[in-house]
Structures are given as C-alpha cells and as structure tokens.
Amino acid sequence: MIRGAWYAVTQRDNLTTKPMKVTIHGQDYVLYRDEKGMVCAGDAYCPHRGCDLSLGTVEGAELICPFHGWRFDRDGRCTRVPANRGVWDVPKNAARATYEACEKAEWVWLYTAPKRVDMDASTEPDLFPELCSDNWTRTPFRATWHAHFVRVVESVLDVSHLPFVHPQTTGAGVNPEVDGPEYALTSNRILIHPKPFAPVHPMEPVEAVETEDERTEIELRAPNLWIIRTPMGDGNAMCTFLTFTPCETQTTEIFGAVARNFDMDSPLLDEFHLSHTRFVMGQDQAIIESIRPVAPPYDLHREAHVRSDGPTVHYRAMMRTWLEEESLR
Ligand code: FES
Ligand SMILES: [Fe+2]
Structure with missing residues (x-):
C-alpha cells in the first residue's frame, strides 16, 4: 500500500462539521471541518474504547466522542475526559493519530502517511x-x-x-x-x-x-x-x-x-x-x-x-x- 500519496476522499461541498468516515487501503479515517471551516483528519476510532468517531460531533476545533465525551483537538491530543470531573490527568496514550488533509480544485484530499513534522506547509497534491x-x-x-x-x-x-x-x-x-x-x-x-x-x-x-x-x-x-x-x-x-x-x-x-x-x-x-x-x-x-x-x-x-x-x-x-x-x- 502506498501511504505517501494524496487521495481524494469527497467533493468539497460534502464535507461539513458532521464527521465523515472514509476507508483507504482498508484503514478507516474520520474527516470533518472545524467551526472555522478548516479540514481535519485522523484515525476513525477513539483511543478509549474504540468508538467510531464519525458518530461524534464537532465543537469549535474539537471532535467529541459520542461514547464518553472525550475531546480531541485537530492535532489528535485528548483535551478533556469529562468523567475525570475536570481533573486534567488525561492518559498519555489517549491521543489519536492525525493526518494531513487539504482542499484543492473540487475535492478534499487526504495524505495517508502519518503526519510528518518536517512537512512543508505548502505541500498539497500536484494537480494539473x-x-x-x-x-x-x-x-x-x-x-x-x-x-x-x-x-x-x-x-x-x-x-x-x-x-x-x-x-x-x-x-x-x-x-x-x-x-x-x-x-x-x-x-x-x-x-x-x-x-x-x-x-x-x-x-x-x-x-x-x-x-x-x-x-x-x-x-x-x-x-x-x-x-x-x-x-x-x-x-x-x-x-x-x-x-x-x-x-x-x-x-x-x-x-x-x-x-x-x-x-x-x-x-x-x-x-x-x-x-x-x-x-x-x-x-x-x-x-x-x-x-x-x-x-x-x-x-x-x-x-x-x-x-x-x-x-x-x-x-x-x-x-x-x-x-x-x-x-x-
Ligand atoms: S470510547 Fe470514546 S470516549 Fe469512550
Ligand atoms: Fe476504456
């Protein structure tokens, strides 16, 4: 499987703040727009009990799991565990993998290799x-x-x-x-x-x-x-x-x-x-x-x-x- 490539996942108009699940090379990803309209992408399943995050909701820039309400920012960090009653000791392994995504021409594109820290900000599909x-x-x-x-x-x-x-x-x-x-x-x-x-x-x-x-x-x-x-x-x-x-x-x-x-x-x-x-x-x-x-x-x-x-x-x-x-x- 070629992971280091941009794949189209949907037409731009179809992506909203309602999370959408897509499958590439058998792996599930969830994509959504945050409330500023930016495209976000990451693994589809919650690191807590594996709930499908495309059933979740978006508030501000955060994706909220529908099962126990854990919240994740656009970089995949877990920012809140409600059952901890405001105690901010989020488990270390509570982060989700996130991926590069962008909009170009009529489509939303996902880069399926894990996010690279050295990635040039202008990197996007090389369209005709x-x-x-x-x-x-x-x-x-x-x-x-x-x-x-x-x-x-x-x-x-x-x-x-x-x-x-x-x-x-x-x-x-x-x-x-x-x-x-x-x-x-x-x-x-x-x-x-x-x-x-x-x-x-x-x-x-x-x-x-x-x-x-x-x-x-x-x-x-x-x-x-x-x-x-x-x-x-x-x-x-x-x-x-x-x-x-x-x-x-x-x-x-x-x-x-x-x-x-x-x-x-x-x-x-x-x-x-x-x-x-x-x-x-x-x-x-x-x-x-x-x-x-x-x-x-x-x-x-x-x-x-x-x-x-x-x-x-x-x-x-x-x-x-x-x-x-x-x-x-
Ligand atoms: S499964 Fe996601 S918060 Fe529990
Ligand atoms: Fe043909």
Missing part, C-alpha cells in the same frame, strides 16, 4: 493546471469500481483496448492492428499519445483537431492523477480528469471532472461530455471488474506482455519500486 485555472469550466463526478486500484489505473493507460471495448466511441473506426502507442516516461510521469489507437474525433459532434503541436495526450502523475487532453483547435481543448482512491483491495473510488476552456456557460455541453464519459467508463468497468487475479502480479513473468502494454508495464514497475522504497523507510 486545467483543474486549478479560472479559464476552465469543470463538472465533477464520482464512480465506484469493484476492482484493484492498480488494475483500474492501468486501464486508463491501456489504449490498445479502445477498438474492442469502445467500438462506438473512443475506439470507433480504429484499426486495432497498428504499432504504438507513442509514450514517454519520467520518474513519476507517463505521457501517452493515444493515436493510432484512438481516433481524432472521439466525441462526435464535438470534433478534436490535432496539429503538430496540439495532439491528444494522456498524462499520468503517479500514483493516481490522470488526465486526457483533447485539442479542439485555436487553443480550445476538452479534458477528462480522473483520480483514483484505493479503498479496499477490490474497491476503488474514482473522482473525476470533465472540463473545457471554451463555451464555458453551456450546461448542454457539460451534460454531453459527462454522459459520454460515464458511458465509456461503464464499458471499462465491466471489463476491469472481471480481471483475475484481482491484484496485479508484480512478478511481470506471471502475465504475458506485448509492446503496446509499455505504459502499463512501466506503471506497474513504478508502483513496485514505490512500495519497496516505502517499506524500507
């Missing part, structure tokens, strides 16, 4: 510019797939499936017998030009316009930030963004947004792009949920690979290295 600029309009969405996180991420790096899984849309009219795709790697990024596996007109009637400088491209920032950029000519473009949160071994939450930098005020275009994306993702979901073994083997000899699997093989190797490095820290 299209998600943070006022020149883009964005429509967020969410989906749950019953598949392993790495299998799900690999599916969006795999372009040779397009003519088979999406014959009416992203793979329409594509000859599957081609070489490619073209891709480039840096330490934690993969950049793919999906042609010739994808047509230049993926979303009729909105037509993509590829030129020498503006080509449809997929970018992955490992481990879990993905975008596809489709140029529309004259600097116009449409994007679909996805980020993946590994909840349990076989449950991955997907938070996404469709975005464009033209015709910003067109609910019809928003709806068109969103329903197209949901349709395509629904086709992928049925395939990816069927994969066995559920978790991808890190021993690459246990599956057969060909040249067009280059991006997914590199992603899997990247994840294996990342896991090894984390486990040695």
Whole structure:
C-alpha cells in the first residue's frame, strides 16, 4: 500500500462539521471541518474504547466522542475526559493519530502517511493546471469500481483496448492492428499519445483537431492523477480528469471532472461530455471488474506482455519500486 500519496476522499461541498468516515487501503479515517471551516483528519476510532468517531460531533476545533465525551483537538491530543470531573490527568496514550488533509480544485484530499513534522506547509497534491485555472469550466463526478486500484489505473493507460471495448466511441473506426502507442516516461510521469489507437474525433459532434503541436495526450502523475487532453483547435481543448482512491483491495473510488476552456456557460455541453464519459467508463468497468487475479502480479513473468502494454508495464514497475522504497523507510 502506498501511504505517501494524496487521495481524494469527497467533493468539497460534502464535507461539513458532521464527521465523515472514509476507508483507504482498508484503514478507516474520520474527516470533518472545524467551526472555522478548516479540514481535519485522523484515525476513525477513539483511543478509549474504540468508538467510531464519525458518530461524534464537532465543537469549535474539537471532535467529541459520542461514547464518553472525550475531546480531541485537530492535532489528535485528548483535551478533556469529562468523567475525570475536570481533573486534567488525561492518559498519555489517549491521543489519536492525525493526518494531513487539504482542499484543492473540487475535492478534499487526504495524505495517508502519518503526519510528518518536517512537512512543508505548502505541500498539497500536484494537480494539473486545467483543474486549478479560472479559464476552465469543470463538472465533477464520482464512480465506484469493484476492482484493484492498480488494475483500474492501468486501464486508463491501456489504449490498445479502445477498438474492442469502445467500438462506438473512443475506439470507433480504429484499426486495432497498428504499432504504438507513442509514450514517454519520467520518474513519476507517463505521457501517452493515444493515436493510432484512438481516433481524432472521439466525441462526435464535438470534433478534436490535432496539429503538430496540439495532439491528444494522456498524462499520468503517479500514483493516481490522470488526465486526457483533447485539442479542439485555436487553443480550445476538452479534458477528462480522473483520480483514483484505493479503498479496499477490490474497491476503488474514482473522482473525476470533465472540463473545457471554451463555451464555458453551456450546461448542454457539460451534460454531453459527462454522459459520454460515464458511458465509456461503464464499458471499462465491466471489463476491469472481471480481471483475475484481482491484484496485479508484480512478478511481470506471471502475465504475458506485448509492446503496446509499455505504459502499463512501466506503471506497474513504478508502483513496485514505490512500495519497496516505502517499506524500507
Ligand atoms: S470510547 Fe470514546 S470516549 Fe469512550
Ligand atoms: Fe476504456
């Protein structure tokens, strides 16, 4: 499990002073806003008798356990044990682990490694510019797939499936017998030009316009930030963004947004792009949920690979290295 990463947990509007429980890599966390609106995150269970703190309440900056009313500040320190009648001898092990959380673009993000004292205050997810600029309009969405996180991420790096899984849309009219795709790697990024596996007109009637400088491209920032950029000519473009949160071994939450930098005020275009994306993702979901073994083997000899699997093989190797490095820290 990769703990040192930012995972989206909900859309910003959904997080209030009512505590919310989320599960990442099988571990439960509780998130809430304090009364100033700041996002707080920590272990979901009370260090006293293990009560679920998402059933609790927030007062000021404190989270109050519903069982015996112990209070915890945003750093996880227990500040009060009511049954001690005001005697401030809080047990030493009464603190909860807390975690970094922030709001960026449309989502609340959680960093699942324990809080680091040396963490730079500006540390936050390294999102794509299209998600943070006022020149883009964005429509967020969410989906749950019953598949392993790495299998799900690999599916969006795999372009040779397009003519088979999406014959009416992203793979329409594509000859599957081609070489490619073209891709480039840096330490934690993969950049793919999906042609010739994808047509230049993926979303009729909105037509993509590829030129020498503006080509449809997929970018992955490992481990879990993905975008596809489709140029529309004259600097116009449409994007679909996805980020993946590994909840349990076989449950991955997907938070996404469709975005464009033209015709910003067109609910019809928003709806068109969103329903197209949901349709395509629904086709992928049925395939990816069927994969066995559920978790991808890190021993690459246990599956057969060909040249067009280059991006997914590199992603899997990247994840294996990342896991090894984390486990040695
Ligand atoms: S279980 Fe939380 S205060 Fe007792
Ligand atoms: Fe697909």
